[in-house]
Amino acid sequence: MGRRHPTRSRVMAHAGLVAGIVLLALPLVLGDLYLVRIFTLVGINLVMVTGLSLLFGYAGQISLGHAAFFGLGAYTSGFLTRLGWPWVAGLLAGVLVAAAGGLLLALPSLRLKGHYLAMATLGFGEIALFFFTEAESLTGGSDGLREIPAAAIGGFSFDTPTLKYALVWATAALVLLLAANVVRLRPGRALRAIHGSELGAQACGIDTVRIKTQVFVISAGLAGLAGVLYAHYIGFVSPSTFTLNLSLILVAMVALGGMGSLSGAVAGTVLLTLLPYADAIIPGLSRDTVAFLQDWESDIHGLVLILVMLFMPGGIAGLGRQLAVRLRRTSRTAEGGAS
Amino acid sequence: MLSVQGLVAGYSAAAVVDGISVAVSAGEMVTLVGANGAGKSTLLKAIAGAIPVRAGLVSIDGEDVTNVPAHRRVGKGIVLVPEGRMLFAGMSVDENLTLGAHLRTGPAARRAVAEDRERVFGLFPVLAERRRQAAGTLSGGEQQMLAIGRAMMSAPRVLLLDEPSLGLAPKVIGEIFSALDVLRDSGLGMVLVEQDARLALRHACRGYVVRTGRVALEGPAEELLDNDDVRLIYLGAWHETKG
Numbered sequence A: 001m002g003r004r005h006p007t008r009s010r011v012m013a014h015a016g017l018v019a020g021i022v023l024l025a026l027p028l029v030l031g032d033l034y035l036v037r038i039f040t041l042v043g044i045n046l047v048m049v050t051g052l053s054l055l056f057g058y059a060g061q062i063s064l065g066h067a068a069f070f071g072l073g074a075y076t077s078g079f080l081t082r083l084g085w086p087w088v089a090g091l092l093a094g095v096l097v098a099a100a101g102g103l104l105l106a107l108p109s110l111r112l113k114g115h116y117l118a119m120a121t122l123g124f125g126e127i128a129l130f131f132f133t134e135a136e137s138l139t140g141g142s143d144g145l146r147e148i149p150a151a152a153i154g155g156f157s158f159d160t161p162t163l164k165y166a167l168v169w170a171t172a173a174l175v176l177l178l179a180a181n182v183v184r185l186r187p188g189r190a191l192r193a194i195h196g197s198e199l200g201a202q203a204c205g206i207d208t209v210r211i212k213t214q215v216f217v218i219s220a221g222l223a224g225l226a227g228v229l230y231a232h233y234i235g236f237v238s239p240s241t242f243t244l245n246l247s248l249i250l251v252a253m254v255a256l257g258g259m260g261s262l263s264g265a266v267a268g269t270v271l272l273t274l275l276p277y278a279d280a281i282i283p284g285l286s287r288d289t290v291a292f293l294q295d296w297e298s299d300i301h302g303l304v305l306i307l308v309m310l311f312m313p314g315g316i317a318g319l320g321r322q323l324a325v326r327l328r329r330t331s332r333t334a335e336g337g338a339s
Numbered sequence B: 001m002l003s004v005q006g007l008v009a010g011y012s013a014a015a016v017v018d019g020i021s022v023a024v025s026a027g028e029m030v031t032l033v034g035a036n037g038a039g040k041s042t043l044l045k046a047i048a049g050a051i052p053v054r055a056g057l058v059s060i061d062g063e064d065v066t067n068v069p070a071h072r073r074v075g076k077g078i079v080l081v082p083e084g085r086m087l088f089a090g091m092s093v094d095e096n097l098t099l100g101a102h103l104r105t106g107p108a109a110r111r112a113v114a115e116d117r118e119r120v121f122g123l124f125p126v127l128a129e130r131r132r133q134a135a136g137t138l139s140g141g142e143q144q145m146l147a148i149g150r151a152m153m154s155a156p157r158v159l160l161l162d163e164p165s166l167g168l169a170p171k172v173i174g175e176i177f178s179a180l181d182v183l184r185d186s187g188l189g190m191v192l193v194e195q196d197a198r199l200a201l202r203h204a205c206r207g208y209v210v211r212t213g214r215v216a217l218e219g220p221a222e223e224l225l226d227n228d229d230v231r232l233i234y235l236g237a238w239h240e241t242k243g
Helices: A008-030 A033-058 A066-082 A087-109 A114-134 A161-184 A186-196 A198-203 A208-234 A244-257 A262-281 A287-295 A297-311 A315-338 B040-048 B070-075 B093-100 B107-123 B125-129 B140-152 B170-185 B197-203 B221-226 B228-233 B238-242
Strands: B002-009 B017-024 B029-033 B053-060 B078-081 B158-162 B189-193 B206-211 B214-220
Touching: A033 A066, A033 A161, A033 A186, A033 A208, A033 A244, A033 A262, A066 A087, A066 A114, A066 A208, A066 A244, A087 A114, A087 A208, A114 A244, A161 A186, A161 A208, A161 A262, A186 A198, A186 A208, A186 B093, A198 A208, A198 B070, A198 B078, A198 B140, A244 A262, A244 A297, A244 A315, A262 A287, A262 A297, A262 A315, A287 A297, B002 B040, B017 B029, B017 B040, B017 B053, B017 B189, B017 B206, B017 B214, B029 B040, B029 B197, B040 B053, B040 B078, B040 B158, B040 B189, B070 B078, B078 B140, B093 B140, B107 B125, B107 B140, B107 B170, B125 B140, B140 B158, B140 B170, B170 B189, B170 B197, B197 B221, B206 B221, B214 B221, B221 B228
Parallel strands: B029 B189, B029 B206, B078 B158, B158 B189
Antiparallel strands: B002 B017, B002 B053, B206 B214
């Protein structure tokens, strides 16, 4: 049936894709370097949030430690490329190390649910942060790693803001496309089934242990990929980036977008990443307002999380669905009235 | 077909199921009756593989599946309809049914899956009307129908039914049990756990009375219905005979 009638989720996915392409083109068309920089950050966050959306939004497994995987990717690739490894090798190593970290955390966490899983992943994040700060010979300690070379493939270096932007968004688009295909098909159903009821999923023949491990590893690997992009974009990594605060923002992005909706997660990521840079998007915003948004950024994220949980449990995607239902109902009543 | 021998299982140190043996053949419904906490649900979960077995044997057609994980037992034809239905509330009726057929992949299975879906809709027409509706918005009876329908999509050989009548109105219970009768007559084996012992014994062929993790009594359902102890303790017949 899904073939003949485009399902709502598919329409949403297409809408998300179109929105993504518009976002992609916008800064380039405007030719504003500030915008290009901000949207590069949006792209990096999108890669990370896509992974968290699969894990948390679809499979319902919370992670308060995703900053750790982001950091593992960033440090691994930063460290290796400084030693002279090619960027592509650093990229692969960064993703693999982060994914291995995900596996390490997944195995003991598989038996944990809800608050207990939240605590375990939070603990992992703190351990990783401690490691980033203390393992000075590898990570440069609290000074961090400086002069990380820009991404380069073969002899071609992505060393201008626009090239970096293009690299990040090409990666983000690829990741989103793959994820959108995964969630629409059989594996996506299995993820959502685990979220709905693990016993029910088992009763359907779904290997819940394997799927939870896989999605944990994939999610960590994507965060690692985002970390690699970040390290070579900024050229500098230090522990202050990979704190619990970042992990919480990522969770807020998924929740604001709506659980179990990839396009929602995209919307949540764009909104919350742009929040402190509102002046770049909305012209004529007063300096005070921008300063307020930046100073209170964390508080606003927290508030958003609370308000979404209380009043908008379906997130932005849920609002969209409600709106669609209401529109259909009105059009139906209108038809009824006409006949 | 399905044979359970000397099964011991339980969540903590104390065994909730303490050496139960049960057998069911194709086209037969057997029922486990007993008080709350007697170990009936635990037994079903252990047969389904959802909780570990400490001792004993579960086999289907002579194949030992005691150490086969839960999700692979579904492929062997042992399918649980869990207590509380455990549907995927946010997903549509259709998606829930599709998930029931999760293991049946490939072009060869597609046709059979489509036929089974029609069969479920034939059995429970109301599900066809609500196929695009989210499972969580169905009535209790419809949800139970969907839980059974979802299990049917796995091409089961034995259904393990955990309290299918729980919280439902008598009329709906009647509909569900006549559907179960149809499925049984089509050759499906069923192990039914029910609080409502009278209902269960009326539909089942044989019954097991479970008391503190063991089988206290077993026999043909009609005999158990007439048994004085069973009538007194599990059927609440005291008032009928004396009053």
